[in-house]
Amino acid sequence: MRAVAGLALVTVAAAPLAGQRMSRMPVEAANLVVQVLASGGDDEEVGAGIVVAASNRVVIATAAHVVRAAQQGGTVRVVFQFARNDTVEAKIEQLDRELDLAVLS
Numbered sequence: 001m002r003a004v005a006g007l008a009l010v011t012v013a014a015a016p017l018a019g020q021r022m023s024r025m026p027v028e029a030a031n032l033v034v035q036v037l038a039s040g041g042d043d044e045e046v047g048a049g050i051v052v053a054a055s056n057r058v059v060i061a062t063a064a065h066v067v068r069a070a071q072q073g074g075t076v077r078v079v080f081q082f083a084r085n086d087t088v089e090a091k092i093e094q095l096d097r098e099l100d101l102a103v104l105s
Contacts, residue, residue, distance in 0.1 A: 032082060034060060036090075036104070038067045040074020049078065049104065060104040064095050067102045071095075076104060 036049040047066030052059055060078060070076045076090045090104040 032080070035079040035081070036060070036062045036066050037077040037079065037087075038070040038074060040069040040072055043069035043074075045069045057105060059093075060090065062102050062104060064097050064100045064102045067092055067095070067104070078104065 032051045034049045034051060036045075036047045038045045038047075045066050045068060047063055049060040049062035049066075052061050067076055070092065076092060077087050078090045079085055079087045092102055093105045094103040095101070
């Protein structure tokens with residue numbers, strides 16, 4: 001098993017989830033599957049993500065190829081279906097192309 005230690009930090013121009021009020025998020029959200037929408041230029045990607053932490057901060061794991069379109073100044077949006085399909089903007093916190101893993105907040 002390879003440790004994920006040296007991930008590059010990639011920032012996308014978007015309001016982070018941490019800055020948005022998510023007080024209605026239930027405790028069960030720790031295992032919630034969400035829809036991830038990424039766009040940039042003429043490219044759009046759609047994929048799934050999973051909420052891996054839900055305390056004061058929302059952290060979502062998704063595949064790096066899903067957010068590829070947003071890496072050069074695009075946007076990433078996350079759809080929380082438990083909350084009436086609320087869509088919020090997110091930012092890419094960490095990305096590892098070799099593992100095809102991205103962490104959003």
